[in-house]
Amino acid sequence: QVQLVETGGGLVQAGGSLRLSCVASGRSSDTYLMGWFRQAPGKERDFVAAISWTGGSTYYAVGAKGRFTISRDNDKNTMSLQMNSLKPEGTVVYYCATTSRDHNPYEPVEYGYWGQRTQVTDSS
Numbered sequence: 135q136v137q138l139v140e141t142g143g144g145l146v147q148a149g150g151s152l153r154l155s156c157v158a159s160g161r162s163s164d165t166y167l168m169g170w171f172r173q174a175p176g177k178e179r180d181f182v183a184a185i186s187w188t189g190g191s192t193y194y195a196v197g198a199k200g201r202f203t204i205s206r207d208n209d210k211n212t213m214s215l216q217m218n219s220l221k222p223e224g225t226v227v228y229y230c231a232t233t234s235r236d237h238n239p240y241e242p243v244e245y246g247y248w249g250q251r252t253q254v255t256d257s258s
Contacts, residue, residue, distance in 0.1 A: 135160045136160035136164045136165060136246075137247075138157070138231070138232060138247055138249035139159075140228065140249045140251060141155050141156075142154040142155050142252060143254045146254060151216070154217065154252060156170075156212065156213045158232060162208070166234050167234075167236060167237075168185055168213045169182070169184030169232070169245060170204065170213075170231070171228070171229045171231060171242055172227065172229070173229070174224065174225070175224075181240045181241070182215070183195065183215060184240070185206050186236075189205065189206055195240075201218050201220075202215055203215070203216040220254075225254070225256070226255075227253050229248055230248070231245035231248045232245060232247045233245045
């Protein structure tokens with residue numbers, strides 16, 4: 135079992151930056167791949183970014199590439215998402231997720247554990 139807790143959400147103006155963090159507790163072997171997903175009201179959960187255990191492989195959605203940076207610190211059981219040049223998007227919730235599988239990092243169904251989410255609101 136793995137528990138995930140996201141922090142770092144809040145109000146941000148368009149063009150601003152925000153850093154989300156996810157702390158994992160439990161069996162570390164179940165956190166081979168960690169990722170971030172986002173969901174706007176009434177929309178499906180979309181992939182944002184993912185990172186492998188060593189950090190040697192990172193994956194980004196097209197809209198995140200060049201603006202967001204995913205990282206992880208296994209000694210602290212923490213994954214982060216640095217988000218820059220944020221777009222005006224209203225309110226969006228971000229989920230941290232993890233899986234022990236080395237499969238498709240882009241699909242929510244591949245992840246077995248999810249956090250409770252953290253909310254990012256455009257204050258523009």
